[in-house]
Amino acid sequence: MKYCSTCGDQVEQKIPQGDNRHRYVCVSCETIHYQNPRIVAGTVPVLDGQVLLCRRAIEPRYGYWTLPAGFMENSETTLEAAARETLEEALATVTMEDLYTVIHVPHIDQVHMFYRATLNSTDFGAGEESLETRLFPLNDIPWDELSFPTVRRTLELFLEDHGNNHYPVHVEDIRYRMGKK
Amino acid sequence: MKYCSTCGDQVEQKIPQGDNRHRYVCVSCETIHYQNPRIVAGTVPVLDGQVLLCRRAIEPRYGYWTLPAGFMENSETTLEAAARETLEEALATVTMEDLYTVIHVPHIDQVHMFYRATLNSTDFGAGEESLETRLFPLNDIPWDELSFPTVRRTLELFLEDHGNNHYPVHVEDIRYRMGKK
Numbered sequence: 365m366k367y368c369s370t371c372g373d374q375v376e377q378k379i380p381q382g383d384n385r386h387r388y389v390c391v392s393c394e395t396i397h398y399q400n401p402r403i404v405a406g407t408v409p410v411l412d413g414q415v416l417l418c419r420r421a422i423e424p425r426y427g428y429w430t431l432p433a434g435f436m437e438n439s440e441t442t443l444e445a446a447a448r449e450t451l452e453e454a455l456a457t458v459t460m461e462d463l464y465t466v467i468h469v470p471h472i473d474q475v476h477m478f479y480r481a482t483l484n485s486t487d488f489g490a491g492e493e494s495l496e497t498r499l500f501p502l503n504d505i506p507w508d509e510l511s512f513p514t515v516r517r518t519l520e521l522f523l524e525d526h527g528n529n530h531y532p533v534h535v536e537d538i539r540y541r542m543g544k545k
Numbered sequence: 546m547k548y549c550s551t552c553g554d555q556v557e558q559k560i561p562q563g564d565n566r567h568r569y570v571c572v573s574c575e576t577i578h579y580q581n582p583r584i585v586a587g588t589v590p591v592l593d594g595q596v597l598l599c600r601r602a603i604e605p606r607y608g609y610w611t612l613p614a615g616f617m618e619n620s621e622t623t624l625e626a627a628a629r630e631t632l633e634e635a636l637a638t639v640t641m642e643d644l645y646t647v648i649h650v651p652h653i654d655q656v657h658m659f660y661r662a663t664l665n666s667t668d669f670g671a672g673e674e675s676l677e678t679r680l681f682p683l684n685d686i687p688w689d690e691l692s693f694p695t696v697r698r699t700l701e702l703f704l705e706d707h708g709n710n711h712y713p714v715h716v717e718d719i720r721y722r723m724g725k726k
Contacts, residue, residue, distance in 0.1 A: 367553035369546045369578070374553075382673065385618065397550070400583045401617055403656065436582055437566065441649035441718050442656060463716050466644065468622035475584065475623060492563065533714045535644050537622050 370395045401473040404514075405445035406433020408522055409458050411483040414499040415519070418453045420511055421495045428511035431478065431518060432456075446479045454497045456488035463533050465521060467514045471540040476514040480522075480531060502526060513538045551576045582654040585695075586626035587614020589703055590639050592664040595680040596700070599634045601692055602676045609692035612659065612699060613637075627660045635678045637669035644714050646702060648695045652721040657695040661703075661712060683707060694719045 365388045368375050373392035380387055380396050388397040408431060409416040417429040432453040436445040443460050450458050458481035465478045490496050500506065502523055510516045517536065525531045546569045549556050554573035561568055561577050569578040589612060590597040598610040613634040617626040624641050631639050639662035646659045671677050681687065683704055691697045698717065706712045 365550045367548055367550050369548050369550045369556075372548035372553050372555075375550075398616070399619055401619055401621075402581045403584065435579070436656075438580055438582055438654040439651050440582075441651055442647070443649075443716070444651075463647065463714060466623070468624075470620050470622055470625075473619040475617075533644060535624070 365397060365399075368393060368395055369397065399473075401470075401475055403436040403442060403445070404433050404474055404476045405436045405442045405449065406431050406476070406478050406515075407446045407450045407458055407460070407481040408464060408478055408518060409450055409454065409456060409481045409483050411486065411499060413526075414501050415505070415522070416454055416456060416483060416488060416497060416499055417506070418490070418494040418497045420493065421490070422493050425511040427495065427509075429506050429509050429515075430511035431515045433476065433478065433515070442477050443479060446477070446481070450481065451491075453491045453494050454488050455491050456497070457484045458482060459484060462531065464531060465514075465518045466533065466535045467517060468537045469514060470537065476518075478514075478518045546578060546580075549574060549576055550578065580654075582651075582656055584617040584623060584626070585614050585655055585657045586617045586623045586630065587612050587657070587659045587696075588627045588631045588639055588641070588662040589645060589659055589699060590631055590635065590637060590662045590664050592667065592680060594707075595682050596686070596703070597635055597637060597664060597669060597678060597680055598687070599671070599675040599678045601674065602671070603674050606692040608676065608690075610687050610690050610696075611692040612696045614657065614659065614696070623658050624660060627658070627662070631662065632672075634672045634675050635669050636672050637678070638665045639663060640665060643712065645712060646695075646699045647714065647716045648698060649718045650695060651718065657699075659695075659699045 368390035371393040375388040377386045432450040434449040461480040464480045467476045549571035552574040556569040613631040615630040642661040645661045648657045
């Protein structure tokens with residue numbers, strides 16, 4: 365951020381009065397431009413013990429498999445965002461079930477929230493952001509070709525919980541580790 | 546938003562190629578300025594069956610009682626944000642427990658997330674944003690003087706669940722209703 369979105373003059377980094385963090389503040393109109401984490405919402409779409417994954421047609425991680433998920437938009441709920449992303453990326457309608465994982469990724473200022481969901485039918489396909497979509501048996505998840513750590517972690521938890529037929533909400537963090545891809 | 550924070554030129558509202566929503570897009574450098582919901586994180590701080598509330602020293606809802614909560618910052622988790630807000634507003638340290646409520650407020654582009662927490666001691670007070678803080682017995686919550694619908698709803702649920710000694714995660718929405726304050 366270099367310029368004020370309110371008046372167009374320059375911004376500087378400083379700690380506003382009564383605050384304790386550096387913010388972008390306009391040198392002219394003094395608007396404080398706060399920056400906050402974003403939510404990525406998605407589903408674990410299941411049908412007959414298989415999970416639907418999408419192979420990404422966009423960067424980052426082009427060609428890798430992901431659960432359908434994307435940035436939550438203004439004016440929607442996380443459930444609506446998760447269902448929308450599932451429709452957009454996998455052309456699939458689902459019956460939304462319970463919140464399943466909340467995974468913080470603080471080094472990129474994101475919170476990923478996945479809901480369990482049941483595919484309404486085998487009528488799915490590849491949306492614009494997917495190369496293909498496919499149902500994977502739980503013992504045949506493409507672990508070496510998964511897109512993101514939060515997708516991997518959600519699928520790991522799902523496998524464990526599927527064995528117990530009990531799906532509590534999991535709140536976890538994924539931290540950046542030096543030297544780890 | 547009137548100006549591009551990247552180059553300072555004007556923005557216009559349009560639907561970028563491959564998108565289906567209006568965004569602010571710079572007429573000059575073509576940067577797309579996405580806007581996304583923000584997370585408010587807080588706690589239900591409990592000690593010996595009483596809940597700690599803060600009377601707000603700031604607008605909106607100056608003078609009304611709230612659970613300690615505030616906007617999540619970059620580089621933190623929702624747990625960290627909730628504990629930080631509890632320290633800032635109530636000068637209280639807590640032992641964080643499970644995620645409790647996730648309440649969407651789509652008409653103001655917010656998601657409120659409250660965790661249950663146990664006060665580590667009776668050593669608390671009024672932070673800069675609070676007029677006073679006080680422990681309330683669960684049968685003496687100041688229902689007519691609560692600050693926000695998500696605080697009220699979280700306390701309602703807490704009372705119900707306290708009776709059952711079982712605190713599942715609640716995911717709910719609060720929608721704007723015409724004519725309702």
